[in-house]
Amino acid sequence: MCLAIPMVLVERNEFEGVAEIDGVQRRISVMYVPEAEIGDFVLVHAGYAIGQVDADEAAKTLELLREYSDSMAEL
Amino acid sequence: MAGILDQLREAAEKLERRVTLMEVCGTHTHSVAGAGLRRLMPQKVRLISGPGCPVCVTPVDYLDRALALAAIPENLICTFGDLMRVPSSTVSLEHARAEGARVEVVYSPRDALDIARARPDQKVIFLSVGFETTVPTIAGALAEAEADGVPNFLILPGNKTMPQVMRVLVDDPELDVDGFLLPGHVSVITGWKLFQFLADDFNVSGVVAGFLPTDVAQGVLALVRQAVEGKAEIGNVYGRVVTAEGNTRARELVDRFFQPSDEVWRGFGTVPGSGLGLRPEYDHRNAALIEVTVPPPAEPVGCRCGDVLRGVIDPPECPLFDSGCDPDTPIGACMVSSEGTCAAWYRHERWAEGAGS
Numbered sequence: 001m002c003l004a005i006p007m008v009l010v011e012r013n014e015f016e017g018v019a020e021i022d023g024v025q026r027r028i029s030v031m032y033v034p035e036a037e038i039g040d041f042v043l044v045h046a047g048y049a050i051g052q053v054d055a056d057e058a059a060k061t062l063e064l065l066r067e068y069s070d071s072m073a074e075l
Numbered sequence: 076m077a078g079i080l081d082q083l084r085e086a087a088e089k090l091e092r093r094v095t096l097m098e099v100c101g102t103h104t105h106s107v108a109g110a111g112l113r114r115l116m117p118q119k120v121r122l123i124s125g126p127g128c129p130v131c132v133t134p135v136d137y138l139d140r141a142l143a144l145a146a147i148p149e150n151l152i153c154t155f156g157d158l159m160r161v162p163s164s165t166v167s168l169e170h171a172r173a174e175g176a177r178v179e180v181v182y183s184p185r186d187a188l189d190i191a192r193a194r195p196d197q198k199v200i201f202l203s204v205g206f207e208t209t210v211p212t213i214a215g216a217l218a219e220a221e222a223d224g225v226p227n228f229l230i231l232p233g234n235k236t237m238p239q240v241m242r243v244l245v246d247d248p249e250l251d252v253d254g255f256l257l258p259g260h261v262s263v264i265t266g267w268k269l270f271q272f273l274a275d276d277f278n279v280s281g282v283v284a285g286f287l288p289t290d291v292a293q294g295v296l297a298l299v300r301q302a303v304e305g306k307a308e309i310g311n312v313y314g315r316v317v318t319a320e321g322n323t324r325a326r327e328l329v330d331r332f333f334q335p336s337d338e339v340w341r342g343f344g345t346v347p348g349s350g351l352g353l354r355p356e357y358d359h360r361n362a363a364l365i366e367v368t369v370p371p372p373a374e375p376v377g378c379r380c381g382d383v384l385r386g387v388i389d390p391p392e393c394p395l396f397d398s399g400c401d402p403d404t405p406i407g408a409c410m411v412s413s414e415g416t417c418a419a420w421y422r423h424e425r426w427a428e429g430a431g432s
Contacts (some may be wrong), residue, residue: 001129001157001414002208002260003102029185029215032325043263043316046155046205046212047183050325051263053316057285064106064287 004045005065006058009038019044021062079292080115086296087117089303095121095251096298097244097386099237100258101128101414102286108419110288120299124419126240126340126384127258129205130157130412134339136372137233138163141202143367144231145176150365151194153187154202156180160411164373184216184230191220191228200362203230208260210234210351211325214332217360229362232353235338237261238269239349245277249387254280254298256291259313266321267311274307283311332357341374341408342381378407383416390420397425 007019007026017030019042026044033049036042041058042049053061098104104124107113113122126132142163145152152168159169159180172178177197181187184201191199203213213230220228237258245252257270262283273279280301284294293312301308311317329351338350353361374381378400379393390396390409400406402418409417 001101001155001205001412002258004208004260004263029212031215031328032211032322034324043260045208045260047185048212048215050208050211050260051316051322054314057314057316060285060287060290 002045004043004050006041006053006061007044009036009040009042009049012036012038017049019049076289076292079289079296083120083292083296083299084117086299086303087119090119090299093119093121094253094299094302095123096254096256096295097123097125097250097252098256098291099125099127099241100256100261101412102260103127103256103258103284103291104416104419105414106286106288106291108423111423112288112291113424116295120295122295123386123389124383124416125244125386126342128409128412128414128416129209129235130161131380131408131415132235132340132342132384133158133161133204133233133408134341134372135162135164135374136339136369137204137231138168139165139369139372140363140367141168141231142166142171142176143369144200144362144365145171145178147365147367149196149198151177151179151190151197151199152202153179153181153190153199155204157412157414158202158204160405161408162375162406162411164370184213185219188216188220188225188228191225195227198227198229198362201228201230202233204233206234206258206261207236207264210329210333211264211322214325214328217332217357218328220360226359229360230353231362232336232351233338234333234351235340235349236335236351238272239346240340240343241270241273242277243343243346244386245273245279247385247387250385252279252386253302254282256294256298257281257283257309259283259285259317262311262313262317262321264322264325266319267309267317268319269321270309274309278307280307281309283313283317285313285316340384342384375406380407380409380417383409390417391425393417397421
């Protein structure tokens with residue numbers, strides 16, 4: 001349940017943003033990552049960006065997610 | 076990976092006795108099982124799972140209360156999907172929905188808030204379950220509901236936090252945990268400093284790790300090296316994702332709405348200060364204050380989910396494991412959730428005789 005998915009921030013204002021991964025876009029709250037800029041990877045959990053992550057770490061996490069995507073589908 | 080395992084074997088040879096390391100995060104559980112990491116551990120390293128799955132530790136009476144609330148016509152229950160199949164004393168939320176109860180699965184507490192805006196005639200009750208990672212998302216939705224004046228958005232508080240239950244684990248004479256693999260995404264919010272008490276008060280080590288099997292192995296290696304050197308420190312191998320301080324902005328908003336509460340954990344009973352209750356000034360958003368009749372709690376007969384969550388048995392030691400309880404027809408909560416220890420073992424470690432013992 002604590003799974004957070006790295007996504008690229010493609011739009012933001014003070015509170016609202018849009019994040020994207022693999023062509024899927026999602027409206028998210030960016031209230032907890034005031035310093036995240038467009039193009040940065042953010043960790044998205046339940047509709048909120050909870051932190052920032054560098055591109056290397058994001059790639060590693062995405063690898064895990066793709067590997068387990070079937071069994072993790074309902075998380 | 077092979078390199079890390081070689082280093083691990085080399086380090087473990089210097090251990091004077093077998094060490095027990097526990098992970099307390101459902102995603103770690105999954106990663107360890109999926110990669111068969113337990114079987115790759117040196118003989119002197121025992122890797123066990125603890126209470127890392129929020130759905131699994133949620134006690135049966137929380138579900139009973141949610142079902143009772145769902146039976147009131149003006150209420151609409153919103154929940155994360157993984158609570159849907161968890162058994163209550165009677166039926167699951169999924170079952171109740173099939174029989175007409177209003178239960179909706181949402182991805183985010185904000186989706187529940189949107190439903191509340193769209194249906195002002197209904198009380199929309201979000202089932203507030205999850206650890207430190209999840210609580211800020213609920214606090215965020217509460218803040219929006221307050222700011223925008225959405226009176227019909229409520230929560231049923233049931234959130235839990237790790238430190239107090241970890242104190243119970245280190246005090247458990249049946250366990251003898253030498254070190255913890257600390258949860259990566261909880262630590263994004265709390266910062267790794269939250270776990271400093273393990274080293275300071277209990278002389279137990281802890282290392283924050285990421286979620287790939289190699290990350291987990293790296294965490295284990297760091298813990299084993301500490302054990303070899305006789306050290307007990309809090310470390311972090313989850314790179315720049317986790318800081319000492321965590322996300323202070325998120326924690327400030329959590330503090331605005333929540334205060335420490337005594338919570339019941341499956342397998343542990345009531346653990347003082349191990350959860351987050353809504354502050355009394357937000358009673359108008361607290362669905363636990365709605366009067367309902369809740370049946371006496373009844374756990375599934377024979378299910379040893381509680382002992383699995385405490386780390387005192389591995390899933391195959393439960394008489395129901397693979398004998399009536401499996402992911403398709405789960406009996407206990409640890410088999411229902413895909414990040415539950417029993418589900419992870421069933422999928423990946425069922426055939427590994429003696430693994431982890």
